[in-house]
Amino acid sequence: MSDMSDPSGRRRFLSAAVLSLPLVGGLTACATQTRGLRANRPANLPTRVELADTPFFPDESFYCGPATVATVLSAAGLPTDPESVADRVFVPGREGSLQIEMLVAARRGGAVATVLPGTLESLLQEIAAGHPVVVLSNLGLSWAPSWHYAVAIGYDLDASEMLLRSGPMKRQQMAMRTFEHTWRRANHWAFVALPPGRLPATALEADAVRAMVAFERNAAPKQAAQAYRAGLKRWPDNLVLAIGLGNASYAAGDLPGAEAAFRAAAERHSASAAWNNLAVVLDELGRRPEAIAAARKAVELSAAGEEGPRETLRRLLGS
Amino acid sequence: MKSVKRFLSMLMIVCMANLMLLQAAQASLIPTDQVARSEASAKGESPHDRLSNLMSREDVVTQLEKLGVDPQDAQTRVAALTEEEAVMLADQIESAPAGGIIGAILLVFFVLLITDVLGFTKVFPFTRSVR
Numbered sequence: 001m002s003d004m005s006d007p008s009g010r011r012r013f014l015s016a017a018v019l020s021l022p023l024v025g026g027l028t029a030c031a032t033q034t035r036g037l038r039a040n041r042p043a044n045l046p047t048r049v050e051l052a053d054t055p056f057f058p059d060e061s062f063y064c065g066p067a068t069v070a071t072v073l074s075a076a077g078l079p080t081d082p083e084s085v086a087d088r089v090f091v092p093g094r095e096g097s098l099q100i101e102m103l104v105a106a107r108r109g110g111a112v113a114t115v116l117p118g119t120l121e122s123l124l125q126e127i128a129a130g131h132p133v134v135v136l137s138n139l140g141l142s143w144a145p146s147w148h149y150a151v152a153i154g155y156d157l158d159a160s161e162m163l164l165r166s167g168p169m170k171r172q173q174m175a176m177r178t179f180e181h182t183w184r185r186a187n188h189w190a191f192v193a194l195p196p197g198r199l200p201a202t203a204l205e206a207d208a209v210r211a212m213v214a215f216e217r218n219a220a221p222k223q224a225a226q227a228y229r230a231g232l233k234r235w236p237d238n239l240v241l242a243i244g245l246g247n248a249s250y251a252a253g254d255l256p257g258a259e260a261a262f263r264a265a266a267e268r269h270s271a272s273a274a275w276n277n278l279a280v281v282l283d284e285l286g287r288r289p290e291a292i293a294a295a296r297k298a299v300e301l302s303a304a305g306e307e308g309p310r311e312t313l314r315r316l317l318g319s
Numbered sequence: 320m321k322s323v324k325r326f327l328s329m330l331m332i333v334c335m336a337n338l339m340l341l342q343a344a345q346a347s348l349i350p351t352d353q354v355a356r357s358e359a360s361a362k363g364e365s366p367h368d369r370l371s372n373l374m375s376r377e378d379v380v381t382q383l384e385k386l387g388v389d390p391q392d393a394q395t396r397v398a399a400l401t402e403e404e405a406v407m408l409a410d411q412i413e414s415a416p417a418g419g420i421i422g423a424i425l426l427v428f429f430v431l432l433i434t435d436v437l438g439f440t441k442v443f444p445f446t447r448s449v450r
Contacts, residue, residue: 062419093386096419149418
């Protein structure tokens with residue numbers, strides 16, 4: 001993984017190799033998030049948490065990807081096992097699993113998979129909220145990587161320790177500082193997989209929206225609607241979520257729900273797509289004149305070259 | 320033979336892309352991911368067109384098969400990707416980190432032993448970092 005090589009990591013390794021053990025102190029000069037968090041503890045963050053009920057699927061080989069996905073799905077009330085997940089995520093030729101496909105596998109298992117902002121605090125906040133977190137670590141070095149997925153299930157700020165379901169270890173205790181180093185070498189990548197309707201404690205709006213739109217692609221419409229509804233509660237101003245709720249309700253056969261969602265979106269955002277979709281639903285509800293008015297609005301607000309709304313209006317006027 | 324195959328598959332892709340565009344024009348509801356994309360491009364994030372998306376999917380299927388994934392699984396796996404994911408995966412499938420554990424490790428066993436003890440790495444379950 002030469003493209004992941006991190007000059008500061010290499011420099012640290014070189015100095016580590018040259019220096020003898022008693023001189024180690026000087027190498028830890030860089031300020032870590034661990035240190036910051038312990039010095040400045042967020043008021044709402046408990047000192048120690050352990051999600052002891054999180055299931056455990058021991059893995060001795062290359063299946064840490066399937067095992068971690070199975071772990072978080074089962075913890076989210078969507079029971080499965082690594083063997084069933086493997087066909088969806090494992091890449092034999094790479095002897096591992098790719099990050100994007102990890103998210104997809106969690107979605108196909110019925111969960112909304114949301115990438116977290118890469119801070120240690122966000123990680124701990126999620127655990128404190130009861131959400132086990134899948135983390136990618138580079139256990140090796142930047143120039144000799146050893147990629148590994150694990151599930152963070154607990155921490156202890158006093159002892160400065162992380163607790164992980166990791167490979168064959170049911171309860172790996174790792175120094176928080178060491179964890180931070182291995183996680184940083186994987187660009188602080190982490191995600192939570194939660195049942196639709198449940199939101200991550202710390203996800204950014206853009207990441208949560210991306211996760212829900214992706215979920216709609218793989219999920220039953222009713223579940224997608226549930227996810228969007230929860231998202232809108234936290235981010236009521238988000239147009240994409242509002243359209244998503246309408247589309248998912250429509251796909252679930254809930255026309256009144258779809259109408260309400262599109263109307264709310266149309267009025268709040270004066271967006272062409274919202275008016276267009278409202279027009280379609282109104283037409284299906286047998287309210288042609290209202291539908292035509294909405295479609296005109298959609299055309300009026302549409303960008304040049306956007307054919308959808310024009311087509312809708314043409315169809316409503318023509319048939 | 321190979322180039323003929325390649326030409327035919329390109330032709331298929333273009334036809335399918337046309338078909339999808341046609342459907343998009345006739346289908347009535349504007350899908351959520353399309354709204355998400357136009358929101359993203361309004362914010363200056365780069366959108367990608369349908370054609371490159373389809374080619375990416377084709378690419379990923381081929382590459383997954385080459386990497387030993389069952390052809391049928393490869394199809395369903397790629398179908399489950401969003402457009403954004405398909406494009407990203409097509410780009411990085413060979414180089415992206417594949418979490419599996421321990422590839423080149425024997426080579427640098429001792430180095431890692433030392434860095435483990437220093438607490439910079441955590442390869443071996445039996446090491447305990449000095450701090």
